[in-house]
Amino acid sequence: MKIKATLDRIPGGMMVVPLLLAATINTFAPNLLRIGGFTEALFVDSASALIALFLLCTGAQINVRMFGVSLAKGATLLTTKWVVGAAVGLIAYMFAGDNGLWLGIAPIAVIAAMTNSNGGLYMALVGQYGGKDDRAAYSLLALNDGPFLTMVALVIFGFMGFVEGLFSPITFIAVLLPILIGMVLGNLDEDMRSFLDQGSSILIPFFAFALGMGIDFNAIIQGGLGGIVLGLMTVFITGTAGYFIFKALKWNPIVGAAEGSTAGNAVATPAAIAAANASFASMVDIATVQVAASTVTTAILLPLYIAFLVKRLEKRGFSFNNGNLMRKGV
Template identity: 35%
Template sequence: MDHAGERTALMIIPLFLGAALNTFAPNTAEFFGGFTGALITGTLPILGVFIFCVGATIDFRSSGYIARKGMTLLLGKIGFAALLGLIAAQFIPEDGIQSGFFAGLSVLAIVAVMNETNGGLYLALVNHIGRKEDAGAFAFISTESGPFMTMVTFGITGLAAFPWETLAATVIPFLLGCILGNLDHELRDLFSKVVPAIIPFFARQHAEFWHAAPIRIAGYIHRGFCGHVIRRLSVLLDRFIARGDGVAGVAASSTAVAAVAVPYALAEANAAFVSVAEAATAIIATSVIVTSLLTPLATVWVDKKVRRNKHKTPPPDKQVTLH
């Protein structure tokens, strides 16, 4: 199995294990308690460490190309998620769709899926296909993993409000990581290795295998639509703003494993999300699984297509000029 395949397995296997645990033994954490219970239910402490370590990977002296690539994909996707959230809020009730074919769909599910990029999978893919120059954008893209950017999106659009203490508490670990990582390069190297190691621990899901079949169906349809939109958007951003060839944009079109922790993190900060958190988690988990499978395939396919087109283009001195 290649590195991209290993990273895909890293995303999917813990998701299934976590879902199986919640389906067949949902009271495991309460039964054992202690360290076992904390490992199963302690999403927020793990997420705090993850955000800190992601912050440590940011290099303030990044090259212009890396910064342009990373910031383009980051801000472009957040901006589009905000726009889509505003549009969806005009049609979807605050407590989500309660019945019918799209039962369980909510503005929270839509924004979180669009907003959360799997930085670890992106890094594995661009390294696998030999695009070392794009790998540096990982630090910027990884900042989308976790609740902070989704909180910001809801805040700037006016769709929800969060106390400033909550926003500060979310961003402080990231800023501390940034400071330490830039003060000491050895610390940056140390914490950057922790980021992929933490990912499997987000597998503790609230979602169950058999949790409301319509919600799963809505999740697949929602992911199919959003997946196509995200890929197209990311490719356009990469080509026309970051001045790339679109491959990095495709590699950044997945949904982060950390996104499954977002609904309940937001529900703890704002009670308005409590009623939609469980269904949103199920839809997001579906998106994580689907994109973990499809994003590597799409990235490799686009990369091969780009390479073929480059080989077909004759060098400048051999191109035919029509008069």
Template identity: 40%
Template sequence: MQIKKAIDKIPGGLMLVPLFLGALCNTLAPGTGKYLGSFTNGLITGTVPILAVWFFCMGASIELKATGTMLRKSGVLVVTKIATAWVVAMVVGSFLPLTGVQTGIFAGISTLALVAAMDMTNGGLYAALMNQYGSKEEAGAFVLMSLESGPLMTMIILGTAGIASFEPQLFVGAVLPFLVGFALGNLDPELRKMFGGAVQTLIPFFAFALGNTIKLQVIVQTGFAGIFLGVAVIIVTGIPLILADKFLGGGDGTAGVAASSTAGAAVATPVLIAEMIPDFAPVAPAATALVATSVIVTSILVPIITALWAKHIKKASTQTAPAAAPAE
């Protein structure tokens, strides 16, 4: 059976299929983990410890060496994405309560869901698109995008926007595994290779545990709102990213379009934030389902829009190129 190939055909499948299976388990047999106990319970309820190891390995996989072009390009995109999410938090947080929208077709939409979906770029998707439509330096610009992974940036955005307050030690605790992994990975290439190889392997495990925190009813209820969120992520973050890429990053906007997605890792953010701030606990399941849908929507639409944008840019440059002088 070619299970892995089948999963890979689904946008974000390595994250979303185990997430769905976890939600299925939690819907049909919510007490399975507690009933079986031991290691099975650990797999079903171990979202935080599994993610802690994943963040450590993610940090170890990042190599410090990078060209100035890569750092400038990735820095511009990362800062723009985070700044846009912060503006959204400031605006939406001024009128939307922590509990978010409770009824209607937008039920489940909250500041937490919006920020979690908008402040992280799917680095793998970006690199793949820029390998096809951009330059080698632009493809390598995902080097800093991994720094967005995890709840730290979401914590900073929510904190500075006045939506929530976090104790200083919580910030340290959120980033410490990543920093330790980053240090070890750059001190020893063998450690980077060993720990970095576990990044993809751990995704299905924390996705399954994460799925066990939500129920299928929530996924169905937030269906339209999730699609809306995905489209909103592309529009709201895509426009500033295109402008930043053109005027600050020295590009033609293609990299900006390619970066206007939601990272698979963002699906874990609502639950992790709720672990630290219990006030967010009521909206965490809906926010998780919304962000998961946004991952799917952006994974499908961003490649299409990027291809159309690159084709438009190429056509425009061809039309504006000076005609060759006639041969005498």
């Protein structure tokens, strides 16, 4: 039975298939794998640990001389995601109706969903289509976790004052540390670099499955059409912006598009903002379900969009070699 060969024929199959399989299980039989022991530990609760190990293995492949490239890519991804998401959020505020909604979407949900990104999904996608420096760029992307960048956008727009305590430097360091440990090991010992290199591809389907066990298709229904539209905007606006900016900088554009998602932790952002400023309290419920719907929509749609972009590039004569986009025959 050619399981791996079948997955390899599906664009992003090593990530997409386990993720959708787990999401289906979580939606229709959520307790099937939540039986405790090693089963639940591996298939349900392992995403953070496996992604951390993936980051360590990736960090071991980074030569200290190329770390500057990773930081540049991470800063570009972070800035693009925030600028585009905040700009759409500003438009939502400017053209919101009397009910406070724009196209049926709460403006606070727009900013929360579109300035945030799913780090696990990004790592899975660049693990298949990106290079080592693209994976290491994730160290900066930790900055868009949680409500911090949403708050920054609102401060700039003048809708609320700055509130301390919504971003912890420790959180950022906690994400960066596995990469740094991997870098130290890999740069001290070439044999360790080769040994840890094997872990990068092996881990992808396992943490993709664990990510899927956090997805419930019912969130799309609860979020309504507005939540789905928000997910579509996140993928096609922020993802496409990242694609063309990376292309303009002569980097792998697929990596730029891989940021077009909404992370699950963004679901808590509207409530966190309302806790800081009560004027947002009336929008918390609808914003929360819409961000949740965007999370699920982007988790399903972004890998498919990436696969479309990859096929489009391949038809134009490009191929991927160790994360680098190259013209065939060159």
